[in-house]
Amino acid sequence: MQGIHKLFLLLAVMLLSLCTGSAQQQSGTPITLVKAGRLLDPRTGNVISPAAVLIDGERIKQVGNASQISAPPGTRTVDLGDATLLPGLIDSHTHLFLDIVVPPEVERNRHSNGLFAPGLLLAIVESPSKRTLMAAQLAREDLESGITTVRNLGHSGIDGDTELRDAINAGRVPGPTILASGHKLITRGSYLQNLNPALSDAILQQEFLLIDGVDGARQAVRRNEFQNVDVIKVTADENLTVAELSAVVDEAHRQHLKVAVHAADTTSIQTAIDAGADSIEHGNEVTDQQLKQIRDKGIFIDLTPTFYDGFLLKIAEPTIVMSPAFRAANANSDARRKRYNDLVQRVLRSGVKFAVGSDMCWFYPGKTRGQASTTTFVKSRQAGMPALDVIRAVTVNTAEMLGRQDRIGTVETGKLANLIAVAGDPIADITELERVKFVMKKGRVVRNEIASR
Numbered sequence: 001m002q003g004i005h006k007l008f009l010l011l012a013v014m015l016l017s018l019c020t021g022s023a024q025q026q027s028g029t030p031i032t033l034v035k036a037g038r039l040l041d042p043r044t045g046n047v048i049s050p051a052a053v054l055i056d057g058e059r060i061k062q063v064g065n066a067s068q069i070s071a072p073p074g075t076r077t078v079d080l081g082d083a084t085l086l087p088g089l090i091d092s093h094t095h096l097f098l099d100i101v102v103p104p105e106v107e108r109n110r111h112s113n114g115l116f117a118p119g120l121l122l123a124i125v126e127s128p129s130k131r132t133l134m135a136a137q138l139a140r141e142d143l144e145s146g147i148t149t150v151r152n153l154g155h156s157g158i159d160g161d162t163e164l165r166d167a168i169n170a171g172r173v174p175g176p177t178i179l180a181s182g183h184k185l186i187t188r189g190s191y192l193q194n195l196n197p198a199l200s201d202a203i204l205q206q207e208f209l210l211i212d213g214v215d216g217a218r219q220a221v222r223r224n225e226f227q228n229v230d231v232i233k234v235t236a237d238e239n240l241t242v243a244e245l246s247a248v249v250d251e252a253h254r255q256h257l258k259v260a261v262h263a264a265d266t267t268s269i270q271t272a273i274d275a276g277a278d279s280i281e282h283g284n285e286v287t288d289q290q291l292k293q294i295r296d297k298g299i300f301i302d303l304t305p306t307f308y309d310g311f312l313l314k315i316a317e318p319t320i321v322m323s324p325a326f327r328a329a330n331a332n333s334d335a336r337r338k339r340y341n342d343l344v345q346r347v348l349r350s351g352v353k354f355a356v357g358s359d360m361c362w363f364y365p366g367k368t369r370g371q372a373s374t375t376t377f378v379k380s381r382q383a384g385m386p387a388l389d390v391i392r393a394v395t396v397n398t399a400e401m402l403g404r405q406d407r408i409g410t411v412e413t414g415k416l417a418n419l420i421a422v423a424g425d426p427i428a429d430i431t432e433l434e435r436v437k438f439v440m441k442k443g444r445v446v447r448n449e450i451a452s453r
Contacts, residue, residue, distance in 0.1 A: 037082035088148030088418030093357025139175030145370025146420035146436035154184030236268035245275035291350035304359035356393035
């Protein structure tokens, strides 16, 4: 009788095992083991070699040396050979609903904001559906280049980025995880100066929320909250007061939303500091004294080296005729290079927390949106930022700036399985980030150009 009981127990265990395995296969999220020659931890700079990452569904279950991790039966193995694994890249500053073609020089000179205003006008002319489909394409191109999370900071129409975010989250279209800002908050003097009032009002209504006094600032945040945004984006200029921006920050923080402030000149940067912004976008003219204040307040600087290294010429040359004066003014001059190099070095010395975003809203002939964005990331290395700091600036640092450090930014147990792989060593050659060969988002392989079994 005892033998029969043992037999029944054995059969029950076998049946349970079979059912578990069957359920695992039917779920669409099997346990996966990713193996690679190396895994770089951007936080510490340590490298595990050979490396393995065990993934259960969307999340990482175990990370370590390949010899220390044993996978259960039925595990799918993705062998990336000698490749280097990294956490998925994060673009902290992008504009998926803009793909601006640089207008001819004569046309630009006719407008106060001639480089950017035509793109805003065309965004109004296009139907919202067409614009959203374009953004979905650009989002997919970002993901295919290894960018698994983006923060979309404005210029996305009536409800573009929140709807695209939800469609990606629901699995209806491919793309990175989007942190959506909805409408950008601006003063009357931003972006729309010297345009036909009828057009400027239409653009304002579709693209922006107007800050007009302290109460208006709070109302603007609440309108974005109603749209279920993930972050508040504000453009600071000389017309924005500290009281108005402080009201934005206070209202946003009440709803547990961070505030990213476009601030390039010294005055706007000081307004952002005094109001307690969470991140300062661009920060081009920041002073050393301001860097100390930013550090002491724990504010992030989000560097955007978009126009470094003659970017405007590279995107304009294939499509327009340029005068010798324009070409000379926008070449990668020693003075322009020195200004950005100096900014990077001062930020590094200051101890300020920093990230790097692409600020990509431009049509880049010959490149996908993802390729254009990753090309922008590596420019910080040309400006003197160590390669490991560049990688940190688009992974672990950015995750902290976004308040998502508990789920992205590093390859660690419990975090989302957002992984990329490059063929070489990105510390030795940061341009490897421009040639991502393998992309996984939330445990699902998006792209794999490396032999796998």
